[in-house]
Amino acid sequence: MSARVPVTPIDAAEISTYDHVTDVLVIGYGCAGVSAALEADAGDAEVILLERQSGGGGSSALSGGEMYLGGGTAIQEACGFTDTAEDMEGFLLAALGPDADQAKVGLYSRESVAHYQWLVDHGVPFKPSLWDSPTWVPPTDDGLMWMGENAYPFNEIATPAPRGHRVTSDGFGGKVLMAVLSEAVDKTDVAVHTDTAALRLIVDGDRVVGVVARHFQETVTYRARRGVVLTTGGFADNKEMLAQHAPQLVGRGVNSDGGDDGRGIVIAQAVGAAVKHMSAGQVGISLVPGMMVRGMIVDGVGQRFINEDVYPGLVGQAALFKHNLNVWVILDEQAYEEVPVEERWGVQPHFVAETLGDLEREIGMPEGALQTTVGEYNRFAERGEDPYFHKSDRWLRPLRPPFAAIDVQRGMAPPEYGDSAGSGGAEVFTIGGVHTTVDGRVLNLDGDPIPGLFAAGRATSGLHSWGYISGTSLGDGTFFGRRAGIAASADE
Numbered sequence: 319m320s321a322r323v324p325v326t327p328i329d330a331a332e333i334s335t336y337d338h339v340t341d342v343l344v345i346g347y348g349c350a351g352v353s354a355a356l357e358a359d360a361g362d363a364e365v366i367l368l369e370r371q372s373g374g375g376g377s378s379a380l381s382g383g384e385m386y387l388g389g390g391t392a393i394q395e396a397c398g399f400t401d402t403a404e405d406m407e408g409f410l411l412a413a414l415g416p417d418a419d420q421a422k423v424g425l426y427s428r429e430s431v432a433h434y435q436w437l438v439d440h441g442v443p444f445k446p447s448l449w450d451s452p453t454w455v456p457p458t459d460d461g462l463m464w465m466g467e468n469a470y471p472f473n474e475i476a477t478p479a480p481r482g483h484r485v486t487s488d489g490f491g492g493k494v495l496m497a498v499l500s501e502a503v504d505k506t507d508v509a510v511h512t513d514t515a516a517l518r519l520i521v522d523g524d525r526v527v528g529v530v531a532r533h534f535q536e537t538v539t540y541r542a543r544r545g546v547v548l549t550t551g552g553f554a555d556n557k558e559m560l561a562q563h564a565p566q567l568v569g570r571g572v573n574s575d576g577g578d579d580g581r582g583i584v585i586a587q588a589v590g591a592a593v594k595h596m597s598a599g600q601v602g603i604s605l606v607p608g609m610m611v612r613g614m615i616v617d618g619v620g621q622r623f624i625n626e627d628v629y630p631g632l633v634g635q636a637a638l639f640k641h642n643l644n645v646w647v648i649l650d651e652q653a654y655e656e657v658p659v660e661e662r663w664g665v666q667p668h669f670v671a672e673t674l675g676d677l678e679r680e681i682g683m684p685e686g687a688l689q690t691t692v693g694e695y696n697r698f699a700e701r702g703e704d705p706y707f708h709k710s711d712r713w714l715r716p717l718r719p720p721f722a723a724i725d726v727q728r729g730m731a732p733p734e735y736g737d738s739a740g741s742g743g744a745e746v747f748t749i750g751g752v753h754t755t756v757d758g759r760v761l762n763l764d765g766d767p768i769p770g771l772f773a774a775g776r777a778t779s780g781l782h783s784w785g786y787i788s789g790t791s792l793g794d795g796t797f798f799g800r801r802a803g804i805a806a807s808a809d810e
Contacts, residue, residue: 323517325581325588328530330522336541340366340509342806343529343542344549345516345582348376350775350795351549352499354758354803355508356440361807363544365508368531370515370577374503375496377551377574377747377776378792382455383491385437385796386410386465386789388481389430392438396446397462401479403427408476409467413629415598415785422781425756426797433797434483441498443486452607452627454788455732457660459486465787466629470708482789490732495792514538519546519585519771526589526770545770545806547758549799552748552776553580554599563596564748566639571729571745573602578747582777586752589771590762594779595750600786601634602745604729605647606665608657611713613649614695615726617641620678620687622695625707631786634744637726643743646681647724648688650717665730667722677721692717749786751778758802772806774799 342358344351347369355367369376388394388406407427411418426433438444445461456463461484468478485491503510513533520528520539528541553559555578560568572578587593605615607630615633617623623645624636637645654667671677674688681688696716698704704714727743752760752773759767774780775795782790 325518325584327519327521327585327589330520330527333520333539336528336539338366338538339541339543340364341542341544342547342803343368343540343545344547344803345529346376346549346551346775346777347374347510348549348551348775348795349378349495349499349792350799351547352496352503353796353799354547354549354774354806356499356502356506357800357803358807359506359508361804363807366540367503367508367510368514368516368540369510369512371575372512374500374510375493375575377578378795379493379496380575381490381492381792382788383485383487383495384455384463384789384792385483385485386481386787386793387430387434387483388479389427391431391434391483393444393446393462393483394479394481397448397480399479401481402477403430405476405479406430406481409472410781410787410790412472412475413466413632413785413787414781414790415783417595417783418785419779419781421756422798426781426794429797436800437796440502442495444483445486448480452611452630453661454602454607454630455490456484457658459488460484461486465789466627466632469628469710470625472628492792516550516581516585519589521589524769526768542770544809545772547802547806548582548586548752548760548771548773548777549775549795550582550777551578552751553583554578554747556580563750564599567599567746567748570742573745573747578776582773583751586760586771586773589768591760591768591771592753592763592765593751594753595783596748598750598782598784599746599748600631601638603630603634603637603643603726604743605630605724605726606657606661606663606730608661609649609654609665609724610647611709612653612656613647613717614691616646616648616688616691618644618683620683620691622691622707625709627710627713629787631788635784635786638744643727645726647726648692648717648721650719650721653717654722663730663732665724668725668728669723670720672720674721677723681723748776749780749782751776754778754798756798756801757805758798759805770809772802774802
């Protein structure tokens with residue numbers, strides 16, 4: 319997004335005729351936009367779905383395909399797990415950071431089983447089988463995985479149950495999710511306008527009534543009788559916005575389709591929208607969870623700083639925000655060999671040494687740093703204990719020579735990305751945005767809804783605060799996208 323492109327709204331009195339008129343105008347064809355369009359159409363509204371690219375999918379189509387769902391879904395029950403909405407809510411409120419949106423988390427948890435069924439009814443596939451070890455994306459097509467619910471401290475806050483529902487796919491599942499939901503759109507009367515980028519909102523008094531857009535070099539105007547729904551993604555691709563709101567994310571690799579420019583957020587701000595948690599971001603740290611959990615992760619002076627079997631995104635946030643990604647995975651030969659080849663993603667140790675003293679010197683750590691940390695770790699691991707960070711005894715055993723170190727900042731890439739290496743030790747995206755109600759109504763600085771304006775997905779501050787669990791982007795986007803579409807279609 320160029321800073322020179324105006325974002326101030328246009329008065330409807332300046333528009334003599336509109337190129338297109340509809341009931342509900344959805345801007346952005348990712349998981350939130352497609353869900354909003356489907357529900358608005360189901361509410362007997364006329365719907366136009368705008369997309370700046372030449373086809374739908376957005377960043378959602380590039381994602382791993384995990385959906386955070388629980389409370390007793392058919393997949394959970396088929397895998398032998400009992401779950402409740404209360405336990406799901408308790409875990410999410412603890413894991414998604416301080417000031418996680420309690421109203422949204424509670425509603426999302428209570429209606430999760432119904433949302434799962436909505437996805438299935440639209441053809442989204444989930445396989446009733448469990449992947450039982452830490453990973454970013456299983457190398458199999460298993461449909462259920464742990465997201466750190468069984469790790470300390472979360473296992474003492476809520477009864478653990480695996481809630482990562484992975485869309486069945488060969489490789490990443492986001493492309494399958496978007497293909498299935500796009501096929502559902504094709505069966506409706508929703509009009510899809512591609513290669514069309516929203517520029518400015520149109521207002522009639524205090525009500526948002528449409529948008530000015532650009533289709534190639536042509537300016538196009540849209541009138542929305544009932545509501546405009548912004549599902550335009552975050553702002554991780556906008557370096558100026560990152561520098562302004564989330565400077566710790568600047569210079570990192572970006573997990574997006576390249577179009578997360580924040581335009582939807584700023585045009586909403588231009589009509590008075592409030593924003594929340596704009597400094598927050600998810601950090602996809604460049605490490606193999608299966609290696610880290612079998613060994614340890616330490617900072618630049620050789621000290622552990624987190625429980626290694628929590629969800630790896632929480633490790634990434636701690637590593638970036640507290641240690642500037644100057645972190646190392648330390649393991650021994652047995653730990654490395656125990657990770658199946660397909661889970662290693664091609665990662666090999668950067669340093670190997672017979673003694674911890676030699677490894678310290680090769681890395682450049684203070685003398686005695688690793689010797690002290692590994693010595694303490696081993697002393698308690700002999701007893702199956704971890705009094706420092708309470709890692710599960712499943713992963714505890716003394717580390718023995720030879721030892722190895724992996725420099726996280728050198729990066730890595732999953733097989734889905736081909737031969738491209740990770741950038742700077744992490745890929746990031748933003749999780750703050752426009753402040754909305756549970757129905758997707760955009761709030762102004764007084765806390766009142768802006769008439770005619772709705773939003774969902776990463777353009778909003780959704781479930782999260784300063785925390786993230788995989789599946790809460792696709793889950794949040796589809797669930798609150800649906801609610802925004804329903805609310806907009808009913809807004810006369």
